[in-house]
Amino acid sequence: MSANVASSVPPVQGVDVRRCRRLNSVEMKKDSRAPVIYWMSRDQRSQDNWALIYAQRLALQRSAPLHVVFCLVPKFLDATLRQYDFLLKGLREVAADLESKQIPFHLQLGKAADKVPAVVDQLGAQMVVCDMSPLRVPSEWARDVANLCQAKEVPVVQVDAHNVVPVWAASDKQETAARTIRKKIMQPLGTYLTEFPSVDRHPHKFKGEISQPIDWEGAENSLQVDTSVRPVAGIVPGAAAGHAALENFCKRLSRYDEHRNNPNENALSGLSPWLHFGQISAQRCALRVRRIGEAKSATAGEKKSCEAFIEESIVRRELSDNFCFYNARYDSLEGAAGWAQQTLKDHAKDKREHLYSREELENAKTHDDLWNAAQLQMVREGKMHGFLRMYWAKKILEWSPSPQEALDRCIWLNDRYELDGRDPNGYVGCMWSVCGVHDMGWKEREVFGKIRFMNYAGCKRKFDVAGFVAKFPGAVPHGAEAAPAPKKRKAKAKAKGAADKRA
Numbered sequence: 001m002s003a004n005v006a007s008s009v010p011p012v013q014g015v016d017v018r019r020c021r022r023l024n025s026v027e028m029k030k031d032s033r034a035p036v037i038y039w040m041s042r043d044q045r046s047q048d049n050w051a052l053i054y055a056q057r058l059a060l061q062r063s064a065p066l067h068v069v070f071c072l073v074p075k076f077l078d079a080t081l082r083q084y085d086f087l088l089k090g091l092r093e094v095a096a097d098l099e100s101k102q103i104p105f106h107l108q109l110g111k112a113a114d115k116v117p118a119v120v121d122q123l124g125a126q127m128v129v130c131d132m133s134p135l136r137v138p139s140e141w142a143r144d145v146a147n148l149c150q151a152k153e154v155p156v157v158q159v160d161a162h163n164v165v166p167v168w169a170a171s172d173k174q175e176t177a178a179r180t181i182r183k184k185i186m187q188p189l190g191t192y193l194t195e196f197p198s199v200d201r202h203p204h205k206f207k208g209e210i211s212q213p214i215d216w217e218g219a220e221n222s223l224q225v226d227t228s229v230r231p232v233a234g235i236v237p238g239a240a241a242g243h244a245a246l247e248n249f250c251k252r253l254s255r256y257d258e259h260r261n262n263p264n265e266n267a268l269s270g271l272s273p274w275l276h277f278g279q280i281s282a283q284r285c286a287l288r289v290r291r292i293g294e295a296k297s298a299t300a301g302e303k304k305s306c307e308a309f310i311e312e313s314i315v316r317r318e319l320s321d322n323f324c325f326y327n328a329r330y331d332s333l334e335g336a337a338g339w340a341q342q343t344l345k346d347h348a349k350d351k352r353e354h355l356y357s358r359e360e361l362e363n364a365k366t367h368d369d370l371w372n373a374a375q376l377q378m379v380r381e382g383k384m385h386g387f388l389r390m391y392w393a394k395k396i397l398e399w400s401p402s403p404q405e406a407l408d409r410c411i412w413l414n415d416r417y418e419l420d421g422r423d424p425n426g427y428v429g430c431m432w433s434v435c436g437v438h439d440m441g442w443k444e445r446e447v448f449g450k451i452r453f454m455n456y457a458g459c460k461r462k463f464d465v466a467g468f469v470a471k472f473p474g475a476v477p478h479g480a481e482a483a484p485a486p487k488k489r490k491a492k493a494k495a496k497g498a499a500d501k502r503a
């Protein structure tokens with residue numbers, strides 16, 4: 001792919017051209033009125049979407065029709081029916097909204113490299129706009145589409161519609177930690193955290209034959225995924241439900257700062273499934289929350305919570321994209337810092353007090369009732385509380401035969417059961433827990449080496465563990481003991497508050 005050449009991206013009014021980069025070197029044809037295509041992938045929404053806004057404005061400049069294409073692959077990483085169901089229901093909403101705006105939506109079954117060029121040919125399109133994911137497989141899709149379009153002399157422009165500060169503008173390298181990227185995101189935030197132009201009814205129609213009703217049933221039948229992991233009832237897919245969740249969170253905002261590390265409190269936003277599928281934009285969430293936090297009537301709790309939310313939903317989230325964008329080994333021990341790889345190697349042969357198989361972990365059959373409860377929460381509800389995700393992954397490191405095996409298990413379970421799995425945040429969360437990504441070295445101990453440790457006693461000091469466990473019947477397997485006493489686990493005062501002291 002060609003480098004980031006923002007300056008040669010065709011400008012449109014209302015979209016900061018730094019959000020865009022060219023993926024091939026084809027120039028736009030002068031005065032063409034042929035259709036513009038937005039190939040939608042990561043950002044599955046019809047409003048608050050910079051890639052769609054860019055595509056529509058470009059089409060309007062040229063009095064050209066606009067089409068949206070989505071390519072549904074029958075299998076994606078470890079996603080199951082649970083995640084596909086969420087995706088497809090969200091897409092139905094997107095299609096309906098676009099159709100009400102006279103923007104045809106094409107659901108294609110298969111790989112983008114096969115389908116996007118075919119739609120380009122069918123429509124005689126002049127340009128393809130796509131969104132951006134830093135993950136390996138979607139990056140390959142974008143590269144393949146760009147190369148195939150190069151041969152057809154069709155330019156491809158990519159827009160980072162997921163991050164508030166575009167990943168390539170925030171930093172040109174892999175950042176060490178939140179402390180090194182924070183300034184790079186917060187300083188230019190004023191120029192990026194702006195209101196979105198709306199996507200309006202499109203006035204220019206395609207003259208040829210195109211519209212067949214979308215075969216949603218055929219799409220469902222085309223899937224080749226594990227159907228034993230069922231959709232969850234408690235999290236409703238689609239942009240409307242995502243926006244309702246945002247409004248609900250705004251009512252509870254003041255509690256976020258103080259209570260977000262307590263799994264018994266309903267203090268988190270719960271927005272990650274909609275954010276992951278792009279059904280809601282992180283920029284919209286930040287604008288909405290900031291309106292409350294910066295209002296004259298804002299309470300101290302709301303002000304602090306607004307800051308904390310911006311930190312999590314922009315700085316930490318965009319740090320994850322930065323890691324995956326610049327580190328091709330974002331899901332492997334080899335992607336970790338040298339010190340972390342070394343310390344895990346030094347302790348590879350340490351005796352593990354408990355060793356579990358992947359199946360025992362999946363079925364929540366460990367001696368630790370808190371861990372089992374967290375696992376059951378994920379399996380049953382499609383989402384584990386953010387604080388427990390750290391404890392959960394650290395214990396997998398402690399109870400697995402090797403760090404690589406631990407990392408693979410974390411990613412496999414996370415991607416299989418979490419609605420928000422297969423996300424840069426997930427890879428970075430697992431890498432932070434198992435191999436110290438974005439963290440520093442701590443006091444050396446068995447198995448973990450210098451990787452930060454978390455224990456049951458530390459959790460007990462933070463929240464009512466028994467109260468949480470009681471919500472998940474079955475968390476204590478028959479005949480199992482409760483988690484070992486803190487003394488036996490050599491709990492150290494240092495571990496206290498470990499999780500929220502992240503750099």
Ligand SMILES: Cc1cc2nc3c(=O)[nH]c(=O)nc-3n(C[C@H](O)[C@H](O)[C@H](O)COP(=O)(O)OP(=O)(O)OC[C@H]3O[C@@H](n4cnc5c(N)ncnc54)[C@H](O)[C@@H]3O)c2cc1C
Nearest residue numbers: 268269270271272312313316317386389420421425426429
């Ligand atoms: C082992 C492990 C696995 C994880 N897996 C995932 C995953 O698959 N998908 C996922 O989106 N997040 C993952 N996270 C990060 C974090 O736990 C979740 O984003 C958060 O719990 C989602 O709940 P929420 O939307 O209520 O969060 P809130 O606290 O309300 O935060 C709002 C948004 O900010 C972002 N955010 C919050 N915490 C973090 C963080 N630590 N790092 C990066 N971004 C953050 C998310 O987009 C989140 O939706 C993982 C963390 C760990 C330690």
